[in-house]
Amino acid sequence: MSGGLFGALDISASGMTAERMRMDVIASNLANANTTRGPNGGPYQRQEVVLKTAGSGGVQAGSGFAAFGSFGDAMNAAGAGVEVAQVATDTTPGKTVYDPGNPDANAQGYVTMPNVNSVTEMTDLITATRAYEANTTAIQAVKGEAQHALDVLR
Numbered sequence: 001m002s003g004g005l006f007g008a009l010d011i012s013a014s015g016m017t018a019e020r021m022r023m024d025v026i027a028s029n030l031a032n033a034n035t036t037r038g039p040n041g042g043p044y045q046r047q048e049v050v051l052k053t054a055g056s057g058g059v060q061a062g063s064g065f066a067a068f069g070s071f072g073d074a075m076n077a078a079g080a081g082v083e084v085a086q087v088a089t090d091t092t093p094g095k096t097v098y099d100p101g102n103p104d105a106n107a108q109g110y111v112t113m114p115n116v117n118s119v120t121e122m123t124d125l126i127t128a129t130r131a132y133e134a135n136t137t138a139i140q141a142v143k144g145e146a147q148h149a150l151d152v153l154r
Contacts (some may be wrong), residue, residue: 008142012135016052019132021084022049032100033116036104043101043104045116046090054081098121 024049092115100109131133 004033005142005146009139011081012138012142014083015135016132018049018051018082018084019128019135021026021087021126022054022128023132025049025087026121029116030118030121030125033114033121035114036102036111043112044116046057046116048090050085050087051082052085052089054083055122056084 028044032038035044038044094113094114094115096110098109099105099111102111103109
């Protein structure tokens with residue numbers, strides 16, 4: 001577990017980096033929400049960032065504290081910060097729409113659309129933005145504490 005002011009800065013900085021990556025991936029998903037032909041020839045597949053505790057072998061965000069032996073172990077692992085484990089592809093099939101004029105339509109006139117839901121993406125974007133802002137606030141608090149400590153020494 002990182003200690004002191006620099007440890008707190010490292011933890012918040014890792015969170016900001018992870019959330020920035022989430023925002024980049026969400027932006028890509030939104031930009032490709034209507035891309036019916038990607039590099040693989042099929043419709044764009046939604047991407048999702050999977051996070052893990054920094055320095056861990058694979059404890060992923062969303063898995064909860066059940067992977068740890070005790071609450072203390074969970075707190076020590078949480079104190080290491082977070083990092084991107086991978087950018088995973090959501091393989092859920094997209095909806096099909098009737099559009100016989102589309103060059104990607106099948107013989108019956110249906111086009112398979114990307115599996116991107118704009119409402120879900122915007123909700124994820126809001127949570128990523130709020131998490132980024134929370135980490136910014138934590139860094140400002142650490143900065144204030146460091147300034148206060150320096151003022152005491154004068």
